[in-house]
Amino acid sequence: MQVSCLTICVVIWFSTHLASSQTIKHPLFSPNNQSEQLTTRKRVAIIGAGLAGATASYYLHDSIRELHDIDITIFESSLKIGGRIKSVKYRGRTIEIGAPAASTHDWCFLRAMKDVVLAPKEPDWDWKFHIMRTVGVWNGAGFVSTGPHEPRCSTWWELMKMVWREGRTAWLLRKVSLPHWVEVGKLMWKYGLSPWTFERATLSDLKTWDSFGADLCSRQTHTFGSLNSELRRAGLPGEVLGSAGSYFRSLNLSAAFLNEVIEPYARARFGQNLENVRGFAAEIAYREFFSRSVAVSDGNYRLVDRLITLSRAHLNLNSRIKEIRNGHSKRYSLLSESHSAENTVVEQWEEFDAVVIATPLQLGGIVFDGSLNIKLPLEPSPPFLERHITHFVSEHYPSPNFFNLSSSTHLPNSILTTANNSNIPDIFNIDSIGNVVRIDRAYCPSPWLGEPDDCDATISEGIFRIISSDTIDNQILFKMIGSPSDFEFPFLHRQVWPFVTPAYVNHLLPIDDVELAPSLYYTGGGDDLFSSLEMSCRMGFNVGVKAFFDLDDALR
Incomplete structure (x- = not known):
């Protein structure tokens, strides 16, 4: 009897000790400790x-x-x-109806694409077939300047590398424009030393801007807690952060050069005149227009x-x-x-x-x-201004009559405007951003028993973007493309962006x-x-x- 009682006591003692030791070894299973893990x-x-x-x-x-x-x-x-990014499809073509695409100078956008393994958009067909795009500045009565709208080589050395890589076609077929300094020389013939002075200031200012937010030696570890401190680290001078109009006048740039060359690009990019945008922003707008645009394939x-x-x-x-x-x-x-x-x-x-x-x-x-x-x-x-973006597709292209020009005038692909163009609403930019070719069989009999080429028609449609200060209604569009009022646009999209750019600097x-x-x-x-x-x-x-x-x- 005494042995059995002793045996029972020993078993109870071992069971209790084992249970207590198991509780200590697995503290995570207690409800209290589990909640502590979740909060950490x-x-x-x-x-x-x-x-x-x-x-x-x-x-x-x-x-x-x-x-x-x-x-x-x-x-x-x-x-x-x-x-602000919006991508829509029209007949298999991606149209960016939101913020404009990035450029080859935008290191962060390019890095993000690379890090998540997204391919860039293929060049448009006009680039592949070496069709030269043009840009013109309209002042309300006529075009004060026209020229090529192509990504430019900054130096002859860059152009030679392009020819070495792609052969003589890069030169003969004009796959790239002449070096930018050639265009500067043409502008100097008309505007004196202003283009040279502007070009030198832009190269210096934007070199510092490109390093804003990036330690080029170790981007992974660079951060900043203050915009002003980062601007000082990058070396962006204080004068270029003020009004572009004041900054450029301090460089003794002529009024004609600012009104007819620089300001139209700032208006197309920001919907603002030079007095209401920062100096380096106006420089970026001008550089972006002649840089290779970068967009993600399929949007x-x-x-x-x-x-x-x-x-x-x-x-x-x-x-x-x-x-x-x-x-x-x-x-x-x-x-x-x-x-x-x-x-x-x-x-x-x-x-x-x-x-x-x-x-x-x-x-x-x-x-x-x-x-x-x-x-x-x-x-x-400062209050932010809204901008109206209109995208439309039409087989009719903009008519010269809308711009008070003769019907035989050949319009450029991209039309910029000066501040005194007298448009109501103010139109900052009209841009042909692409083409779509489709087969129309509307007049084929039903049932269709003929040959494939008997009744179908190949129709080329242009894709256009308008940036304006207010709504571009259908009546303005009908007048712009010279079509009757009963014309139906196969694609028409209007977007109001309420938070685009400050009203003043x-x-x-x-x-x-x-x-x-x-x-x-x-x-x-x-x-x-x-x-x-x-x-x-x-x-x-x-x-x-x-x-x-x-x-x-x-x-x-």
Whole structure:
């Protein structure tokens, strides 16, 4: 009896000891410790699914994925991603109805394409068949200048490399224009030394701009917390950040050269005259017009989609952020408002360790709790002007009569305008951006029993883009192409962009800091400096890497 009792006591003691030892060896299975593990997993919210938000999401995930687990959530108020990027299809042809394409000088856009393995768009058929494109500047009465609109070689050496690679066809078939200095020489014949002075200033200023946001030796690790500090690091002089009109006059450029050559390109790019754009922005507009454009094959929309997909972010469409306040278990608490399929409004609070605002504060409508120490400007930012973009397809090309010219006048492919062109609404640019060839069998009998070439017709349609200050209605389009009022456009799309460019130049950047509060980042400060896809990409790249450094330090 005593032995059996002793045996039972020993068994109970071993069982208790074994159970206690198992609890100590597996602490993660307790509910309390499991919640602790979930709270240590870092969460980042990105507000806006445009190029800036997508770039920030991708480079944050790409930098941190090998070191830590992270959850990225993107909130987009619209039903689609892309922001200012919009791509549509017409008869198999991709038309970019949003922001213009990038150029070969835009290192961030090109890097993003390369990193996510997206191919560039193939050259148009007129490039393949060596058809020379032309550009003209219209002042309301006639064309004050016309010339080739082709990507230019900057030096004779660059032209020789093209001939060496492609043979004599690069020269004989005019696959590239003459070196840019040849065009400068032609302009000097008419405008004196102004083209030479402008060219030298542009080369110097834009060399520094190209290094903005990039450490060319180690781009992976370079970040900046202040726009002004980054401008100083890049070496961009203060004068070129002011009004382009004032800056160019200080260089003693002639009024005729500014009005007939430089300003039309700024108007086509920004819809603004020289007095209301920054000096380096006007220089970029002129350079971009003669640079090789770069777009993603099948649409720039694919770049945003690919960046978000590879970042493994949770995408919440039709969901906007209403309020940001201090969090409890994490740094910030966000109130989101979304619409369900039943059209009911759903509000939800979520907490995040870091927040990236990748949409303009003027459009976001975000309320910041008073307890947050936000670095917002004391003075409001300049109002931003809206621009109207009209795309249409027609077998009828623009008529010279619309421009008060004789019917026999051959119009250039791209038409720019001066500030005194007397158009109402003000038309900044009319551009032929491509062609579509289709087979029309509308007059073939049914059932069709003849030969293939008996009744069909080959129709060439032009794709055109108009940038204007107000709506271009159908009556203006009918007059522009010289067609009757009952003409039906096979494709017609109008888009109003409310946040394109500031109404005037603010010499002090309204929002200089990239980090508005600890771990609360803003990408939109660069829009007051230069609004473009490239600027959005650079700001998103900077914020993504900067957020990685901050989160990595917190986790170590």
